Amino acid sequence: MSTDYQKAREDLGRRLRELRVESPLGSLTGTELAERLGWPQSKVSKLENGRQTPTSGDLRAWAEATGHAGAFAELHGRLKGFESHIRSWRRQLAAGHRPVQDTWKTLVDDSSTLHKWASFAVDGMLQTADYARHIFEHYAALHCSPRDTEDAVRARMRRQEWLYQPGNQLNVLIWEGALRARVAPAPVLAAQLDRLSGVVGMDTVCLGIVPQDAELALPPGNSFRVIDQRLVVVEDWHAELWIDDADSVATYRRVWETFHASAVFGAEAQHVITQVRRGIERGSA
Structure with a gap:
């Protein structure tokens, strides 16, 4: 499904992937990040591929776990755009x-x-x-x-x-x-x-x-x-x-x-x- 809405979610997923791969703590695999967060690996995959909309709490946890705590404000701003x-x-x-x-x-x-x-x-x-x-x-x-x-x-x-x-x-x-x-x-x-x-x-x-x-x-x-x-x-x-x-x-x-x-x-x-x-x-x- 190609829509403005879906494209925005996919763009957010790509940004999440960038934060994982470019972690100052060392590049993390999806499995490693899932273990660090206590999530199933499938959730990491869905978020990065735009198949699931994250919550504000998901984004804060992701930013902190990847060593990019300061990126939360940017991520949250993108999420708010999904609301309307x-x-x-x-x-x-x-x-x-x-x-x-x-x-x-x-x-x-x-x-x-x-x-x-x-x-x-x-x-x-x-x-x-x-x-x-x-x-x-x-x-x-x-x-x-x-x-x-x-x-x-x-x-x-x-x-x-x-x-x-x-x-x-x-x-x-x-x-x-x-x-x-x-x-x-x-x-x-x-x-x-x-x-x-x-x-x-x-x-x-x-x-x-x-x-x-x-x-x-x-x-x-x-x-x-x-x-x-x-x-x-x-x-x-x-x-x-x-x-x-x-x-x-x-x-x-x-x-x-x-x-x-x-x-x-x-x-x-x-x-x-x-x-x-x-x-x-x-x-x-």
């Missing part, structure tokens, strides 16, 4: 929507549990091809990005293969206003709502609808995903915000649980979807 890593849409969409979808597929394929709050549109994992097509067209117009709509739609549909893998779980909450948003023609919206009704009760999907008249402990706010309790991706107009520090991830999980308390599921969710569909049919008559 901005991935601008302008940069991501420079080659169109297809590469973005491919990146997301890689990220999702490496995960088993997703929690999504969808406040403005149906989640991409549950979109029909026609609905996705209109969403991509709207965003391409907004960002003046290359129109690779059909390739992007196919890539998004391939992402949905994840739903049919045993052991995976999508927990998605959708604000009723997102269902009512006229972002596509009425027949496309009706088909999209039929798709949502069809996933109610699916083994790998827990779908909740937050009715517009439900009591809310928080305003709807931006859409976001929590991926395996390790990463949050927040969607905004100009960028995605990738957040992986434990405290912030926990905050977003609390937000998700708050909306979960206001959601309806099963037959009640299908009732809300049906009511929205009838309203769309009346409006297009």
